[in-house]
Amino acid sequence: MTTHPLVLLHHAGGSAAFFEPLVKALPPQIDPMPLDLPGRGRRWREAPVTAIDEAIDALLPELSQIRGEFAIFGHSLGAYLGLALAARLEETAAGCRCSLLFASANSSPSAAALPFSGSPLVTTDDEIFEITAKSGGGLSPQILEHPQLRKRTADLLRADFSISESFLSKQRKTVTEADIVVCSGTEDIFTKEQLAPWRRNSTQSTEFHQFPGGHFYPEQNIPALTEVITHRLCPPTPRQGH
Numbered sequence: 001m002t003t004h005p006l007v008l009l010h011h012a013g014g015s016a017a018f019f020e021p022l023v024k025a026l027p028p029q030i031d032p033m034p035l036d037l038p039g040r041g042r043r044w045r046e047a048p049v050t051a052i053d054e055a056i057d058a059l060l061p062e063l064s065q066i067r068g069e070f071a072i073f074g075h076s077l078g079a080y081l082g083l084a085l086a087a088r089l090e091e092t093a094a095g096c097r098c099s100l101l102f103a104s105a106n107s108s109p110s111a112a113a114l115p116f117s118g119s120p121l122v123t124t125d126d127e128i129f130e131i132t133a134k135s136g137g138g139l140s141p142q143i144l145e146h147p148q149l150r151k152r153t154a155d156l157l158r159a160d161f162s163i164s165e166s167f168l169s170k171q172r173k174t175v176t177e178a179d180i181v182v183c184s185g186t187e188d189i190f191t192k193e194q195l196a197p198w199r200r201n202s203t204q205s206t207e208f209h210q211f212p213g214g215h216f217y218p219e220q221n222i223p224a225l226t227e228v229i230t231h232r233l234c235p236p237t238p239r240q241g242h
Contacts, residue, residue: 004233005070007063007098008034009078009085011105011215012160013132013139013153015040018075022218025226029234035062037081039156048159050121052167055081056088063089063096071100071233072178076137076215077160079103080167083201086176100232101176101202104183105136105215107190108197109172120161125154132157136189136215173200180206181232183225185217 006026008019016034023032038058039048049055059081063070074082079101086098107113115134116123123131129139143149180202182195199206209228211221218225 003029003031005031005033005066006229006233007066007070007072007082007085008032009059009072009074009081010034010037010040011076011078011137012135012164013137013157014075017041018218019073021222022073022225025222027226027230027234030230033062033066035059037160039159048156050159050162050166052080052084052163052171055163056084059085060088060094063094066096068096069099070096071102071229072098073102073104073229074106075104075218076106076135077164079106080109080164083109083174083176084167084171086178087171087174090177098176098178100181101178102181102183102229102232103198105185105188105190105217107194108182108199108201109168109174110197110200111194112168112172114161114165114168116161116165120158120165123158125150128154128157128161131161134189138215175201175203177203179204179232181228182206182208183217183228184208184210185213185215186210187212187214188217189215 010018016036019034026032036043038046049058072082082101086101089097116131143153180198182198211217213220
């Protein structure tokens with residue numbers, strides 16, 4: 001059976017664990033590869049990266065087992081990571097290329113407006129949590145009320161928002177040869193005017209899907225999201241006439 005690799009890139013302050021329900025729901029012909037940025041998940045011992053080029057450098061070795069075409073599902077910050085990663089592979093003689101990018105829960109780069117001024121690396125914990133809330137995300141009371149978790153989460157959020165700021169400062173006009181499928185929640189903060197310009201970031205096709213919910217809409221829409229992903233990666237074969 002031919003399998004289709006699907007790289008999964010998480011949101012700011014998150015980890016690959018976010019994708020566990022989706023990974024369990026995907027059909028066997030899709031091979032999910034949830035990746036962690038340095039500093040979280042199985043890479044928790046590594047120092048977080050703070051710039052887009054560093055983030056891509058950290059992710060590239062994880063793709064060594066892929067040959068040929070693959071897809072990326074990037075959620076929130078992961079959408080920008082996915083775009084940058086796809087473009088980087090097109091510039092190199094790598095043995096793989098991204099042919100399909102699911103850009104989830106984020107504004108198109110050209111229409112993005114960061115909810116802060118200056119560097120997020122110099123924000124206080126309270127300030128970075130406020131920035132997160134303005135970006136459509138939120139933090140559980142268990143994190144906010146636990147001193148160690150609160151501090152670690154704030155550090156990761158500062159690093160991740162710095163990656164986003166780095167991407168928008170240096171690579172806002174990045175264009176990929178991959179098709180783009182834009183996925184968003186109906187209650188998220190991003191408007192149609194912010195989502196539509198994703199078309200500018202691909203030389204190929206762009207399509208749009210909305211799901212009930214907010215910034216973390218995948219949590220409530222696993223079956224519907226799985227259907228969209230599967231239809232694009234494994235389209236049904238037309239029946240031949242007799």
